[in-house]
Amino acid sequence: xxxxxxxxxxxxxxxxxxxxxxxxxxxxxxxxxxxxxxxxxxxxxxxxxxxxxxxxxxxxxxxxxxxxxxxxxxxxxxxxxxxxxxxxxxxxxxxxxxxxxxxxxxxxxxxxxxxxxxxxxxxxxxxxxxxxxxxxxxxxxxxxxxxxxxxxxxxxxxxxxxxxxxxxxxxxxxxxxxxxxxxxxxxxxxxxxxxxxxxxxxxxxxxxxxxxxxxxxxxxxxxxxxxxxxxxxxxxxxxxxxxxxxxxxxxxxxxxxxxxxxxxxxxxxxxxxxxxxxxxxxxxxxxxxxxxxxxxxxxxxxxxxxxxxxxxxxxxxxxxxxxxxxxxxxxxxxxxxxxxxxxxxxxxxxxxxxxxxxxxxxxxxxxxxxxxxxxxxxxxxxxxxx
Amino acid sequence: xxxxxxxxxxxxxxxxxxxxxxxxxxxxxxxxxxxxxxxxxxxxxxxxxxxxxxxxxxxxxxxxxxxxxxxxxxxxxxxxxxxxxxxxxxxxxxxxxxxxxxxxxxxxxxxxxxxxxxxxxxxxxxxxxxxxxxxxxxxxxxxxxxxxxxxxxxxxxxxxxxxxxxxxxxxxxxxxxxxxxxxxxxxxxxxxxxxxxxxxxxxxxxxxxxxxxxxxxxxxxxxxxxxxxxxxxxxxxxxxxxxxxxxxxxxxxxxxxxxxxxxxxxxxxxxxxxxxxxxxxxxxxxxxxxxxxxxxxxxxxxxxxxxxxxxxxxxxxxxxxxxxxxxxxxxxxxxxxxxxxxxxxxxxxxxxxxxxxxxxxxxxxxxxxxxxx
Numbered sequence: 001x002x003x004x005x006x007x008x009x010x011x012x013x014x015x016x017x018x019x020x021x022x023x024x025x026x027x028x029x030x031x032x033x034x035x036x037x038x039x040x041x042x043x044x045x046x047x048x049x050x051x052x053x054x055x056x057x058x059x060x061x062x063x064x065x066x067x068x069x070x071x072x073x074x075x076x077x078x079x080x081x082x083x084x085x086x087x088x089x090x091x092x093x094x095x096x097x098x099x100x101x102x103x104x105x106x107x108x109x110x111x112x113x114x115x116x117x118x119x120x121x122x123x124x125x126x127x128x129x130x131x132x133x134x135x136x137x138x139x140x141x142x143x144x145x146x147x148x149x150x151x152x153x154x155x156x157x158x159x160x161x162x163x164x165x166x167x168x169x170x171x172x173x174x175x176x177x178x179x180x181x182x183x184x185x186x187x188x189x190x191x192x193x194x195x196x197x198x199x200x201x202x203x204x205x206x207x208x209x210x211x212x213x214x215x216x217x218x219x220x221x222x223x224x225x226x227x228x229x230x231x232x233x234x235x236x237x238x239x240x241x242x243x244x245x246x247x248x249x250x251x252x253x254x255x256x257x258x259x260x261x262x263x264x265x266x267x268x269x270x271x272x273x274x275x276x277x278x279x280x281x282x283x284x285x286x287x288x289x290x291x292x293x294x295x296x297x298x299x300x301x302x303x304x305x306x307x308x309x310x311x312x313x314x315x316x317x318x319x320x321x322x323x324x325x326x327x328x329x330x331x332x333x334x335x336x337x338x339x340x341x342x343x344x345x346x347x348x349x350x351x352x353x354x355x356x357x358x359x360x361x362x363x364x365x366x367x368x369x370x371x372x373x374x375x376x377x378x379x380x381x382x383x384x385x386x
Numbered sequence: 387x388x389x390x391x392x393x394x395x396x397x398x399x400x401x402x403x404x405x406x407x408x409x410x411x412x413x414x415x416x417x418x419x420x421x422x423x424x425x426x427x428x429x430x431x432x433x434x435x436x437x438x439x440x441x442x443x444x445x446x447x448x449x450x451x452x453x454x455x456x457x458x459x460x461x462x463x464x465x466x467x468x469x470x471x472x473x474x475x476x477x478x479x480x481x482x483x484x485x486x487x488x489x490x491x492x493x494x495x496x497x498x499x500x501x502x503x504x505x506x507x508x509x510x511x512x513x514x515x516x517x518x519x520x521x522x523x524x525x526x527x528x529x530x531x532x533x534x535x536x537x538x539x540x541x542x543x544x545x546x547x548x549x550x551x552x553x554x555x556x557x558x559x560x561x562x563x564x565x566x567x568x569x570x571x572x573x574x575x576x577x578x579x580x581x582x583x584x585x586x587x588x589x590x591x592x593x594x595x596x597x598x599x600x601x602x603x604x605x606x607x608x609x610x611x612x613x614x615x616x617x618x619x620x621x622x623x624x625x626x627x628x629x630x631x632x633x634x635x636x637x638x639x640x641x642x643x644x645x646x647x648x649x650x651x652x653x654x655x656x657x658x659x660x661x662x663x664x665x666x667x668x669x670x671x672x673x674x675x676x677x678x679x680x681x682x683x684x685x686x687x688x689x690x691x692x693x694x695x696x697x698x699x700x701x702x703x704x705x706x707x708x709x710x711x712x713x714x715x716x717x718x719x720x721x722x723x724x725x726x727x728x729x730x731x732x733x734x735x736x737x738x739x740x741x742x743x744x745x746x747x748x749x750x751x752x753x754x755x756x757x758x759x
Contacts, residue, residue, distance in 0.1 A: 122494050127641070175639070179553075179623040340555035 033090045036067060037099040037153025039138035040077070040114055042106050047073045050080040051139040052092060053153050067151045069142055077117040094124040098157035100174070101131045101193060103138035107210060107217035111190070112181065119174050126175035129160050132210040132217065134194035141193055144202045152204070159206050160191065167230045167239035167258070168223035169206045183336045187213040187329035189229065192220055213329035221319075228319045231280055231312070232332045234263035241284060241368075243308050245293060252291025256284035256308060259371065267338045269345055274356065276334055280312065280366040286373035292381050296373055308368040316364050330357045389449075390589045394599050396524030397590060399531045401580060401603025404667055406610050407660020408486045409576045411653060412714060413632040414615055418564040419624065420554055423615040425565050429572025430608035436578055436727055437604060439734045441596035444584060446737050448593030452584035452671075453678035459737050466679060468729060473675030475725045476582050477696060480668030482714075484509060484700035487661040489707045490631060495654065505697050511662060513693035516669040517686050520586045523666055534659055537652045538610065541637055542617060544646060548639045549620040574719035576611075577604060578726035585671035630707060669693055 033054040041049040053067045070088045074080030084092055106114060111130075118124045133141055142152055163169045169191035172180075180188040189209035196205045207223035221229065230236045241256040261282040268275040286295060286304075294300045323331060335353050339346040349356045392400075414422045414429075447455045452472060457465035484505055491504040515523050558565065580600065587596060614633060619626055621636040629635045633653050641647040673685030673692050682688065704710045 122497065126635070126639070175622070175625065175635075178625050178628075182624045339559065340552055343556035343559040 031090060032093045033070070033088055034093050035097045036151045037097055037101065037142070037156065038081075039101040039103070039133070039142055040106050041103045041137045041139055042109070043073065047075060048077055048080045048106075049073050049139070050077065050084065051142060052081075052084060053142050053151065054088065054092070055096075055151055065151060067142075067153075069139075071139075077114060078121070081117075094121070097124065097128050098153045099129050099131055099160075101133050101138040101141055102190075103133050103136075104217065106138070107132050107190075107212070110215045111177070111212050111217070112215045115174055115177065119178060127173050129157060129171065129173050130177055130190050131156070131160075131193045131206065132190050132220075134192050134220070140195060141204050144195065144204060156193070156204065156206065163206060165238035166223075167227045167236050168208065169226060170209065170230060170233075170235060180333075181212070181215065183333070183339075186333050186335050187211055187218070187327070187331045189221075189226075189331050191226075211323075211327055211329050211331055213327060218327050218329055225319050225322075228312075228316045229331065231261065231263060231282075231316055232265070232278060232320070234261070234265070236261035236263075236282070240287065241282075241308060241312065243304065243311060245291075245295075245304065245307060247291060247293035250292065252289065252293045254286065254290075254295065254304065255288035256368070256370070257287035257374075259283045259285060265332075265334070265337050267334075267342055267345070269342055273361075274338070274345065274349070275361045275363060276337075278316070278362060278364045280316070280364070281369070282312070282367070283369050283371050284308070285371055289379050289381070292379070294379055294382055296378050301370055305368050305370055309366045312368060313364050313366040316366065317362075320362055320364075324358050324360075328354055328358050330354070334360065334362075390519050390521040391591045392521055392524040392589045393591050394595050396528050397583075397587065397595075397599045398603045398606070399527040400520075400524055400663060400667065401583065401599065402607045402610070403527050403531060403534070403660050403663040404580065404583070405576045405604065405607035407576075407657065407662075407664045408483050409572075409611055410614055410660065411490060411631050411633050411657040412486060413618065413626075413629075414568060414572050414611070417627070418568040419560065419627060420556075420619050421558060421560070421565050422568065422619060422626065423554075423612050424558070425568035426572050426608065426612045426615050428565055428569025429577055430604065430612075432569055432573040433577035433604065436730060437580070437600045438597070439730050440581060440584055441600045443730065443734050443737055444587055444590075444596035445594065446741055448590075449588055451586065451588035451674060453675055454588070455584075455733065455737070457678075459733050459740065468733075469675050469679050471729070472585070472725065473672050473679065475722070476585065476668045476671040476675065477692070477699070479579060479582065480512075480665045480672065481696050481700040481703055482718075483661055483664045483668065484512075484696060485703050485710065486714075487658070488700060489704075489710055490634075490654070490657065493630065493707060494634065502697075502701055505700055508658070508661060508665065509693055509697035509700075512665040512669055513690055515662065515666040516673060516693065517689045519686075520589050520667075520670060523663070523670075524589075527663055530659060534656050537656060538614070541640070541649065541652055542613065544640050544642060544649070545617055545621060545637065547642070548636075549617065550623065551620055553620050553623040554616065571715050571719050572611075574722045574726060575714060577608070578722070580604065581726050581730060582668060582671050585674050586667060630711065665696070669696060672696075 035052045036055050037053045039051040041051070043049050050072050052070045054070050056066045056068050057063060070084050072080045072084035072087060074083045081092065100118060102111065102114060115130070118128065119126060135141060160169060160171055170189060172190050177188055177190065180186060189211055191206055192208045192210050193204055193206045195202050208221050209226050209229065210220050211218045227239055236258060239258045241258060243254045243256065245252050245254060261280065264279045266277050268277055289295060295304045320332070323329060330353065334357065335346070335350070414426045418425045443455060447458065450458070453469050456468050459465070460468065487508055488501040488505045491499070492501045496504070515526070590596065590599065618632045618636045621639055622629065622632060626632050634650050637653050638648065638650040640649055669689065669692060670685070673689045676682070676688055676692070677685040704713065
């Protein structure tokens with residue numbers, strides 16, 4: 001009896017091993033298309049047009065990964081995404097998507113409503129980077145003829161990641177955007193992507209940011225301005241500061257490589273008056289001296305540090321002034337800072353923060369510290385004796 | 387039959403897994419926003435008095451479970467009535483936890499699989515565990531819990547680069563009211579749910595230990611929940627309240643050098659383990675309640691039926707996940723209040739009075755005996 005029982009049990013286990021080992025709805029890799037990136041456009045008819053760049057794995061001896069474009073139209077993002085099945089024949093797999101490119105028209109209408117599906121769906125991922133296209137449509141970015149074998153979306157993702165040693169475009173993903181756009185009355189920024197002609201070829205370039213105010217695109221900043229924006233937001237990881245110094249009547253250009261930067265933003269409250277203090281402390285090295293002048297010796301170096309600090313301060317102030325005048329959008333996150341540090345004051349001004357922001361007094365101090373001059377001990381254009 | 391026994395360590399491990407189980411994944415109620423971690427501490431502080439009451443009742447009647455105590459304290463008929471209440475509560479609580487698990491599987495892991503499949507899979511394991519008894523469950527938990535702690539610790543460390551501590555500021559920016567409200571919600575779910583353990587702690591080996599067990603278990607669990615909540619806030623910021631399963635989202639942000647990423651499955655692991663312990667304990671207590679109610683020899687003869695009913699109940703308990711959230715954070719604290727606070731307080735007061743009487747009687751008798759000598 002006991003033996004029969006044991007045999008039957010073993011048999012049952014074996015049978016269930018065979019029948020229940022797989023997943024209920026498992027999918028083979030050849031049954032779905034992997035989306036690498038997606039571009040969102042809006043048609044005249046009011047329909048969203050989604051273009052997905054899909055990874056195509058070629059067979060044969062040396063496997064080549066190329067990409068193809070699939071387009072779907074629909075009343076909403078999700079609708080359009082699902083309509084792509086009618087073109088591709090396969091279900092699209094969104095978890096590996098690296099970038100989400102919005103066309104300017106779409107961004108002007110509202111960013112949040114586009115991103116809702118993308119953040120909500122369990123298959124799509126919040127790490128997907130957002131870009132705003134400066135070209136006519138977002139699809140064009142994917143349309144440029146291939147110059148590498150890479151998949152364009154992955155390449156774009158790489159550009160953004162490595163852009164941290166340039167500091168001309170921030171890294172904004174879906175979750176970050178959602179957090180920023182909900183904190184206080186802050187406006188947010190999304191890096192922009194444009195097309196650039198280079199030696200008969202068209203290449204995509206990521207530089208600058210789009211200002212999103214009240215969920216809508218309000219304007220764009222170029223790469224240089226973005227760098228100073230990053231200074232204010234304390235997001236500088238690298239980059240170059242260029243200075244122009246007059247030496248004996250001729251200009252000398254100097255490039256300073258940023259090694260680290262720390263910005264302290266602190267609200268100062270005096271009665272009803274709110275001020276913001278911004279203290280920037282940057283460590284640089286002299287990366288390039290193209291021209292005359294001795295900037296290695298103490299005298300020249302201190303002068304250069306002072307000059308660089310003054311220039312930085314002036315440019316940061318100019319950017320703040322421009323944003324205040326042109327857009328009135330708090331992309332610096334001053335409101336959030338005020339809320340974090342002085343919540344009572346924030347509660348009293350939050351209802352008309354945009355007006356307060358426009359008249360906010362901002363004191364900038366910038367210190368630049370030169371830590372080395374890379375590999376050379378002197379300026380080669382100067383003769384050693386002088 | 388030999389009486390089951392668990393040592394303090396096992397009991398503490400059971401308590402910890404019971405508490406962190408579903409709370410780690412569902413999170414603390416979100417209306418206090420970035421002060422949610424304060425609400426979990428507040429919830430714990432609120433729970434201290436009732437924990438004292440639970441352990442006092444258990445100390446007054448060592449080696450007796452909740453249902454025995456009920457009969458002893460408030461008589462047979464009233465005792466039976468309250469037994470029904472607690473049996474239903476344990477049954478309901480187990481179903482709620484199972485359903486939490488089902489919803490999680492349904493919205494993240496396997497959206498296209500019917501919910502009954504994860505429910506049955508989990509329910510069957512729980513039935514087996516409940517049938518084997520508290521001793522086995524306690525030992526299993528003691529073996530697994532260090533692993534769970536290790537996972538929590540590693541994930542916590544890996545999440546460090548994603549933390550934005552400034553998301554925690556301003557502390558008490560919205561005033562203290564939302565914190566207290568959420569604190570009460572955290573009190574009811576999960577801290578005061580430990581009232582269910584009164585049904586199994588008759589198995590405690592040392593009669594003096596309920597207080598120690600309750601406190602160590604709940605303190606450790608509260609610390610874990612608070613730390614996890616701090617992490618979730620520091621990663622998700624003001625989006626915390628927008629997610630059904632914040633821990634899952636927060637951990638999915640972890641990415642170390644493009645190599646260590648997508649480790650949110652670890653969260654599911656912790657969650658599954660917690661759900662297993664919680665449901666098993668509830669099932670066991672519901673079974674014991676019925677055992678005492680119908681004077682059965684052992685609850686083991688009916689545990690399968692209870693388990694199946696629980697699974698089916700979990701299937702029909704809510705229409706959708708929105709109801710689940712509304713119930714867990716808004717309705718449940720009021721629904722559970724009688725079982726978690728009112729009844730224990732009444733039992734405690736009567737028990738104290740009765741005990742005092744008995745003690746007086748004994749001391750009088752001693753006095754007389756001395757006098758006679």
